[in-house]
Amino acid sequence: MNTIIKTNFNFPGQKKVYHGKVRSVYTLDNNQLLMVATDRLSAFDVVMPKGIPYKGQILNQIATKMMKETEDLVPNWLTATPDPNVAIGEACEPFKVEMVIRGYMSGHAAREYKAGKRILCGVAMPEGMKENDKFPTPIITPATKAEMGDHDEDISREDILKKGIVSEEDYIVLEDYTQKLFERGTEIAASRGLILVDTKYEFGKTKSGKIVLIDEIHTPDSSRYFYEDGYQERQLKGEGQKQLSKEFVRQWLIANNFQGLEGQPVPEMSDDYITTVSERYIELYENITGEHFIKADVSNIESRIEKNVASYLTK
Incomplete structure (x- = not known):
């Protein structure tokens, strides 16, 4: 299945980019920050070689919903989510x-x-x-x-x-x-x-x-x-x-002799296991939000993100 693991976007007004363990963070003009939630999976501070289908969308949409449900208590950085995997907000230190x-x-x-x-x-x-x-x-x-x-x-x-x-x-x-x-x-x-x-x-x-x-x-x-x-x-x-x-996932890695320690090889995740992890993330989404998960079009995730972000930024 299609996943987004690496990002190499050049958004309108882009100044610089930082690639974290799971998110890629783009600094834009007008003091804006754009975060792309990828399908990368990190455990024990190590990024796994393969992506998990829909994981980025799930993380981004849960975070967006929870920020809206807590903004009366604590101010947050978020201003818009123009794509299922993208959040845009105010740049902060x-x-x-x-x-x-x-x-x-x-x-x-x-x-x-x-x-x-x-x-x-x-x-x-x-x-x-x-x-x-x-x-x-x-x-x-x-x-x-x-x-x-x-x-x-x-x-x-x-x-x-x-x-x-x-x-x-x-x-x-x-x-x-x-x-x-x-x-x-x-x-x-x-x-x-x-x-x-x-x-x-x-x-x-x-x-x-x-x-x-x-x-x-x-x-x-x-x-x-x-x-x-x-x-x-x-x-x-x-x-x-x-x-x-x-x-x-951590328990599966421990059972396969991996805890992120030096010299430990990352165990191979089969396609079947990756599908299981994706299904677990969807279960997490639906239980945490109380809403049915709607899968985004993943036929070409990069072009979808580029189109949606450009449409938002040029409004």
């Missing part, structure tokens, strides 16, 4: 930290806990917890933003301030916005029979100095969801939780 917030002890937090650690990013985790248990209150565990190919690294609030990565005045705002967004995300998830387990938010500062939400929000790439139905029973029995996230 990104903060060099990701604001990770965890309501439950899962994923990275659980792996650290199993290794005997009780402090994560300077935050204490209670004794006697089981994997996927709910924290007494959500904890913020920031990470430094990595360049492509490097690993994001855990960092404490104290180190962020001490190293001057973010000023204390700004960091207080980032914490406040992170907590508000997670609370709203938890409410949205609950209305759809889901539990928002953990997620990350990224923020930037506009030319006028306003802090805004950027990048993605509440997508399966940036968030982990459980199904509410049966959660308690599975915890009591010590069973794994039914997840809606890309953790299933």
